[in-house]
Amino acid sequence: MTNTLHRQGKIESLKNDYVIFAHTARGINKEGSAPKLREFMRICLKYHPVNIGDVKQGNILQEDIDIEKLIQNQDDGAGATAVFTDLDTLQKVIEELVRADLGISINVSGLLDEVQQCCRKAGLERHSAEHSLGFWGATDRLPARHVLELNTLCGHGMVSFTLIQKLIGEVKLRRLTPKEAARIMGKCCECGAFNTARAEQLLEKLKSCY
Amino acid sequence: MEIDKKKCIGCGNCHAVCTMGVIYLDEDGKSIVNQDECVECSTCYRVLTSEGYPGWFANAVRKILSFFHLGYQGRVDVCPTGALTPPRLDWPRSIRATFSDPTTIHPSTGVQGRGTDEIKSNDVTGRLRQGEVGVVVEMGRPGTGAYFRDIEKVAMALAKLKPHFERENPVTQLMVDTETGKIREDILNEKVLSAIIEMKTRLERLPELLQALEKVSKEVDTVISVGVASRCLPDGSIPHEAWVKKAGYALSANGKTNLGLGRPLFKEA
Numbered sequence: 001m002t003n004t005l006h007r008q009g010k011i012e013s014l015k016n017d018y019v020i021f022a023h024t025a026r027g028i029n030k031e032g033s034a035p036k037l038r039e040f041m042r043i044c045l046k047y048h049p050v051n052i053g054d055v056k057q058g059n060i061l062q063e064d065i066d067i068e069k070l071i072q073n074q075d076d077g078a079g080a081t082a083v084f085t086d087l088d089t090l091q092k093v094i095e096e097l098v099r100a101d102l103g104i105s106i107n108v109s110g111l112l113d114e115v116q117q118c119c120r121k122a123g124l125e126r127h128s129a130e131h132s133l134g135f136w137g138a139t140d141r142l143p144a145r146h147v148l149e150l151n152t153l154c155g156h157g158m159v160s161f162t163l164i165q166k167l168i169g170e171v172k173l174r175r176l177t178p179k180e181a182a183r184i185m186g187k188c189c190e191c192g193a194f195n196t197a198r199a200e201q202l203l204e205k206l207k208s209c210y
Numbered sequence: 211m212e213i214d215k216k217k218c219i220g221c222g223n224c225h226a227v228c229t230m231g232v233i234y235l236d237e238d239g240k241s242i243v244n245q246d247e248c249v250e251c252s253t254c255y256r257v258l259t260s261e262g263y264p265g266w267f268a269n270a271v272r273k274i275l276s277f278f279h280l281g282y283q284g285r286v287d288v289c290p291t292g293a294l295t296p297p298r299l300d301w302p303r304s305i306r307a308t309f310s311d312p313t314t315i316h317p318s319t320g321v322q323g324r325g326t327d328e329i330k331s332n333d334v335t336g337r338l339r340q341g342e343v344g345v346v347v348e349m350g351r352p353g354t355g356a357y358f359r360d361i362e363k364v365a366m367a368l369a370k371l372k373p374h375f376e377r378e379n380p381v382t383q384l385m386v387d388t389e390t391g392k393i394r395e396d397i398l399n400e401k402v403l404s405a406i407i408e409m410k411t412r413l414e415r416l417p418e419l420l421q422a423l424e425k426v427s428k429e430v431d432t433v434i435s436v437g438v439a440s441r442c443l444p445d446g447s448i449p450h451e452a453w454v455k456k457a458g459y460a461l462s463a464n465g466k467t468n469l470g471l472g473r474p475l476f477k478e479a
Contacts, residue, residue, distance in 0.1 A: 003326075003348065003406075005466050006435045014464050025331035026378075029472060055312050063259065079330075094469065103473035105331045107466055115467045116446060125446045127470030128329040128338060130346075130439035132462040133420070133454065137427040137434040141354050148352060156312040157351045157404060158229060158253050166226045166286065175283055184287045188227065188257050190312045 003156065004109035004193050006132045008149045011111070017198050018090045018110035019155075020044065021081040022102070029104055030076055036102040037074045043096050044082035045071075047089050052082040053192025055156075061186035061196065079104075081155070081192040087114055094122045109193075149202055150185060155193035159185045171203050178203035211248055211255060215240045217293035219268045223286055224254040224294060229310075229403055230355050241293075249355055249403045250303070251310035252296055260292030302397045305358075309380065310403035316380045326379050326406050329439045329468050336476030337376070337410070338441050343450045344410045345373070345419060346437040351404035353433075358384070358405075359398040360430040365391030365407050367426035371419055373409035381407050404435075413440070413449055417457035439466070 004019045022040040024030035037054075044052055045067065053059025056077060057070050074080065084090050090108065097106055108115045112129060119126050135142065142148060143161045150164045151157060167181040176184075182199035213224070213233070218240040225233045225241065232247040233254065268290045275282045284290070299307055308314050328346055329338060338344045347364060350356030361381065369375075369391030375382045386392050411419055416438070427434050438461075440450040454461055 003351075003435075005346075005437050006348075006352070006462075007464060011463055017464075021330075023327070023330040023472075025327065025334050025472070028331070028334045028474070097469075097471065101473075102471070105333050105472035106469045107330050108469065109464065109466050111463055112448075112465045112467060113463075119467070119469060120446075124469055124471075125444065126442050126467045128332040128439060128441050128468040129448045130329050130344070130437050130466040131448075131450070131454070132465060133436040133438055133459050134462065135352070135433050136424060136436055138354065138431050139433060141431075141433060142352065151352050157353060158251065158312065160227060160229045160231060160253070161353050162228070162231050163226045170286065176286075187287060188253055190256070 005130055007109065007152045008145070013149070013198065013202070014111050015087070015114070016085045016201065017195050018084045018087070018108060018115070019081060019193050020084065020090065020093060020106065020108050021079055023079040023105045023107060024077070025105070032076060033104055034075045036104050037077065037080050038071050039100060039102055040097070040104065041071045041074065041080050041082070043100060044093060047084065047093050049082035049084055050197045051186060051192045051194055054080040055191040058190055059186070059192035059194070061183055061194070083193060083195045085195065085197045087118060091118045091121060094118050098122050098124065146202065146206060150199055153194045153199055154189035155191045156189070158190065159188045159194070163188070168203065168206050171207050178207060211243050211250065211252065212295045212297045213241050213243060214293045214295050217265050217291040219265050219291055221284065221290055223258055223289060226286065227254045227257050229253050229353065247355070247401065249310040249401050250299060250306040251403050252307070255294045255296050258287060258289040258294065261288050261290045262292050263290050265291050302400050305397050305400050306402055309405050326408055328408065328437070329466060331472060332441065332468050333470045334472040334474065334476055336478060338439060339478055340441055341413055342410050342440065343413045343416050343453065344408070344439040346439070347407040347423060348404050348435040348437070349407065350402060350432050351435045355401050355403055356405060356432045357399065357401045358393055360432055361405055361407065362391065362393040362398060363430055364423070364426050364434070365393065367422055368407070368409065368419065371411070371415065371422055373411040373419060376408040376410065379406065379408040381405050413453050416450060416453040420454070420457050420459055
């Protein structure tokens with residue numbers, strides 16, 4: 001399942017980054033969860049996520065993925081993921097999920113205080129919360145901050161540092177647009193947690209940096 | 211991953227996509243994978259669409275364009291000849307794919323990705339209860355990868371403080387003794403993209419655990435992403451926040467929130 005906990009960036013940038021995902025637990029509510037996961041995806045899709053998918057089948061950024069088929073093929077599994085870029089939309093998605101009462105676990109990765117406000121407006125009090133304490137150990141092996149911001153947009157760290165650096169170069173040379181480069185990065189992320197809109201914004205900023 | 215040298219034309223697209231940066235150009239002008247460092251994530255194979263051209267054709271096109279001094283900017287997300295070949299993996303090498311390829315289901319937990327549930331299903335499992343704190347130690351992420359010998363080193367250092375290693379976690383399942391954190395011998399030299407050591411302890415023991423983790427983190431040649439989680443209080447406040455601050459560590463502004471919509475909702479006795 002996704003690990004979206006360690007997404008990097010300034011608060012202003014993180015305000016455009018909310019990942020919502022459904023999760024089930026083996027022996028409790030995983031069995032028979034397929035229709036609920038399908039409904040979760042349909043609700044998310046209604047609000048135009050920038051990315052949506054599941055780790056088993058891939059995400060909508062991949063060339064051979066048809067979203068309707070992806071939803072239809074959901075079986076009793078671990079979950080599904082969608083990415084939104086603003087709090088208002090996230091609020092609407094949460095409210096609709098509360099009304100749908102699917103009975104599967106729903107999690108949101110994003111600014112904790114903002115997500116808490118969303119929960120309260122929807123009549124919920126958050127159940128559990130998790131913080132990142134950052135990167136420890138051999139941090140001298142890590143690349144520049146902006147590369148990390150793009151790398152951590154993938155739930156499993158599948159966008160390599162080298163690819164990010166190469167694509168930044170291609171954008172600076174005007175061989176690729178930020179949108180095209182963000183889409184290529186998003187293809188590497190299987191689960192659908194990669195926020196292409198935020199990646200595009202970051203690349204747009206980097207385009208003019210030398 | 212393996213590269214079919216009969217097909218490869220050395221375009222280099224797979225070098226950039228490789229999550230570990232371990233594909234390079236060999237002396238013969240074809241790409242080659244450093245098998246010791248490859249974590250079998252299969253990202254190169256999945257992301258680079260095979261264009262299926264015969265090698266001779268792709269080379270001929272390049273030579274013709276070069277002859278006329280014409281530049282050609284090929285797509286960066288393709289393998290022109292479909293040279294990438296996923297090998298059949300036997301034990302213990304197969305453990306690399308299990309941990310590194312997110313499309314693989316961990317047999318021990320039935321969960322894909324890194325195979326952990328953390329707080330994602332805490333509303334129905336009650337894995338973390340009032341007064342407890344969960345600590346997730348993701349070794350090798352971002353982008354560096356980790357050998358199980360380093361994962362064992364960290365697990366053994368933390369085991370001295372007697373945390374409860376999460377049973378439904380793929381790393382715990384590979385421990386021969388959860389009292390010591392020792393991991394089975396035959397996989398210690400295997401490398402993975404990342405692996406998560408997952409444990410819980412009492413809130414008041416968190417500072418001690420984080421200090422031990424900080425100390426051992428300086429003894430391994432990889433990066434560690436650290437996460438801390440707890441069950442919120444009825445007013446929505448997060449119990450571990452005060453303990454993390456007391457221990458002198460900084461909390462991220464962003465994080466993960468379980469909304470509590472799972473059913474049946476776990477009820478503490």
